[in-house]
Amino acid sequence: MTLNEFFNRIESQYNVELPFVVYRKPKENSINALLQKTDDLIFTQDFTEKGFVFSPFDNTEKSVLMPLEFSEKFKTAHTVLSDIVTSNNEPETQNNSEKEIHVNLVKSGVEAIKNNEFKKVVLSRSETVLLSDNNPLSIFKNLLEHYASAFVYCWYHPKVGLWLGATPETLVKIEGQRFSIMALAGTQNYKGSLDVTWQNKELQEQQYVTDFILDSIKDTIDNIKTSTVETVKAGNLLHLKTKIWGVLRPNAISLKDLLYSLHPTPAVCGLPKLDAKQFILKNESYNREFYTGFLGELNLDIILAPRSGKRNIENRAYATTKKSTQLYVNLRCMQLKENNAIIYVGGGITESSCPESEWEETVSKSLVIKKVL
Template sequence: MTTALFFERLQAHFERKLPFVVYRKPNENTIYSILQNSDELYYANDFTEKGFVFSPFDDIDKTILIPLEACEIISLDNFHFTNKEKGVISLLKDIEEKEQQHHIAIVKKGVKEIKKGILRKVVLSRKEVHKLINPNPFTIFKKLLSTYVKGFVYCWCHPQVGLWLGATPETLIKIENQKFSVMALAGTQQYKGVENIVWQNKEIEEQQYVTDFITENIKTSVINISVSNSETVKSGNLLHLKSTITGTLNLKDINLKQFLRKLHPTPAVCGVPKPDAKAFILKNENYNREFYTGFLGELNFEMYRQPRAGKHNIEIRAYAVKKYTTQLYVNLRCMQLKDSNALIYVGGGITKLSSPESEWEETVSKAMVIKTVL
């Protein structure tokens, strides 16, 4: 299928107001699109379903499912985009001073709660609103594809829910049969041409909170757990600290939904202790995150290994070796398109060492990850 035909199919589906998702996995070339054949709203009940899931930040029971059984899958292998189109938003609205003041104020409040011993870490966020000049989501999606080859790049739409796009650097979990890997990603610095940098205690501590939380919360549901050393990874104009946790799922007494409830939201998007951090976020951020810092991706896909070529394929082949995979990503570096506006969501982890002014600047840097394609 040519690039032109692929996006013509997507545009026609979008104009018919039918649900779809189009995405490319990190460091891969193939773009997949899952086109639902009705506008029905499905939910993932116990996560034994097969399809693409989109889950909000604060309620896994409201995870939306695009079920494979009610869809057509199309793919594109040779995407090419010159990225010469004009910008699609107006940046006439500067960040309002009161928005900066509010974010600094809640960061100060968060640091105060941490120093009192109520919290150890909390992730606080905000959103920016920019007017769209060109509201076509596929123009933005193409630019995300060209700009962020290392991220999970997607455009998701359901007429009863909304339209989201993003280029997230963070994997929540990958499962192949029962083998899993989980990413612990936290800490942020601006990329200035080199990745061999010195991390401060604040960022090191922040990333360690995430690693410790994940290993502690999932240890009763896994075997052969292993944690890698932390490393620096680049995402757009930012650098982060990452470690990887691997092992084998032991789902005899717990199902995948229960396991994900233990895992998500991690301290990378919520805080420690999780219940107190989540309560602080919902009380103080003064807006609804919706699907920002939720998760999305493939659930229980059947993949086939070809004996001769050794490649994976979604198509059913009687002679191939079948396995089941789940690949879920944290919804970061994302935006929602609504009422001819782009709503850009950004946040950062707060610890006792946080500087409120520096935390504000970090959200400005993260917003630029998305605004550079707009």
């Protein structure tokens, strides 16, 4: 299937108002699509189903499932180049009312931390942008070209809405019993080099996420290993990342319980999780919906071939099929409503956070999305 045929097929699905998701995994050379055959709104019951799942921030709410058994799945080749980095130096229109609201929200968060209500909280805001082109596939193509190292997606259900994003953060990846996850936190603008200095605030923020993950998986994952902390680039931003991996203990925990022991992580919620989440739900002036939720492939079959060698034909006979779940945190995302894009941005707040700086961080993050509109 050619690239044009691929997108024409998705365009037809959108025009008849049937659910679909189109996505490209980080640094992969193919784009995947799942087209649901009816407009039924289906929810996952226990995360044992096969398909594509889209989960909200508030894990007391239901997760939407596009089931593999009721959908058409196909892919097309697409060459990945590298992230396009553009300057953040252009003037940004400041909305003083939005700024004041967010700065006051951050002040409330810092005060709550100083009062020992929690150690960290992630506070966010939404911003509405008028679109010159509201075709979601045009925006999706722009995201593909700009963010090669991100999970890029366009998700649509006529009974839920239309979302797009380019997220740098993996929630979990499980292939058979192999398990991996990342701790991603801290943000600064990319200025041409990965050799940067991080402040204690960002280092502490990232350590909170790492410690939370390790504590959450210690009873269900064997042979846990962690990488050193590294600086990674996502578009025009830099983050701190730690990779964590191991082996999932057989029958130790259901996938649903494992996911909800992790989600929402301190990278998108706070620590302790329940206290931070209640503060967010009470004090943020809008409903996050699927922003800072998670999405991705659920229990799809993959073929794991042995390493190639001289006896390739013999090796193929020993290829194994395993279930694969690859889920991503829904960051750097937007929701389309008529001629508007609603952009969602936030940042981690600790005791040492400066409200003005936190506002500027959300402005930088909003530019990641605005550059493709």
